[in-house]
Amino acid sequence: MRVEADHRLAEGVFQLRLAIEGVSKLYKGKVWALRDFSLEVGPGILGLLGPNGAGKSTLMRILATITKATGGRITWNGADIARSPDAVRAVLGYLPQDFGVYPNLNAVEFLEYLAAAKGLSRQSARQRIEELLRVVNLVDVRKRPLGGYSGGMKQRIGIAQALLNDPQLLIVDEPTAGLDPEERVRFRNLLSELAGARIVILSTHIVSDVEASATSIALISQGRLVTHDAPEALLGAVEGKVWEWVVPSADLPAVRQRYLTSSAIHRSDGVHVRLVAETRPGAFAVTALPTLEDAYLYWIANGRKAAA
């Protein structure tokens, strides 16, 4: 896969551009899932982070041409994907949040089926399936019906199908759901390898999923874009605002209510609280190096305040 990516780089396909311009989505019952969402994405891994119900999956479905936006437009290298969905479908890999399979087919049969739907030739489909089954570590169970797979194994089949056509635009929605810690690490490494000559959009509410691999992060809350920046810039915004503070157990509820608390660990000398605050919360609080989780809490809280 790395070779193919490098080849495309040499061909100059690095000009890939996905532009989301003022996209809104109104569901029945007058629920706004997205409001005036704009973002421009180039090659690399975009981590789309937000709480559950923020509108991430709706945006993913619109980008994958499954759902139509109520307003705004999305262009893939200049082509409107609502008017010409095939422009993006030919180069799209999509792993939905609720990925499903035909339980009575085995992995090879199922991938052959989707490879044909994606328009791959017999020869390239066979090579690709062999390669991907190795990548997702399912060679030994390739002939077993998918209905007997665990959740993690099914998810790996989902990852394999998304990569069948060596996509230029890879959209993965909550891809690590159901994966064990080892598989999560493996998947993150795979995503990092895939990035470079393609656009990868990784939607998740798990900060650690994007921490290792994302080249840029878009934070979404209540259907709106809170911010879009490099991880370093997001971290820079909370520099000097993250504190570690030891408080008595009895004070913990009050601290939680007053500050953005990212963790609280009970120890013999009290509760070690990690929180985000503009000013020192107490005389004995000390500053700490911010993590992406701290930055996430800070930005999402700011986004909610702005929306209110």
Place this chain on the structure above:
Amino acid sequence: MRTLRTLYHLAKADFLERVRRYSFLITLGLTVYFAYVTVPSNHATYSTLQVSGHRGVYNSAYVGSVVALFTAIFLAFAGFHLVKNAVDRDIETGVGQILATTPLTKPLYTLGKALSNFAVLAVMVGVMAVAAAVMQLVRQEDMTIHVWKLLPPFSSLPCR
């Protein structure tokens, strides 16, 4: 050529998914039982097809016609149950949303499902035809199987 390949795999995947289900095996078992009851013995208290109070000799042409006739009725119910919800299944399993992101066209998708339906029903009709031949031998009124007399009544059933 690529379109034909896509069509083949669409129909194949849908066909394999259906025929490997327990419900299909149960339907096949019922089908064979149905073939058995449509060719009753002389001691049976019922008959399935009579003309002026007489039935034909259980040879290939007669058994083929009777079983094919009742297969047509049977397929209208059990067969419909088997082939319905082809599209709903893709929605329920979630496979449909993957297909929706591919360049696959609606006519090709529909044709693939139709071919799969045809293949499922053809398998059932084929099993009925074999069961009809077995019943001819079981009833022992004519022990010679004439394939070209037995099969024609079945030939158009999957298209109905």
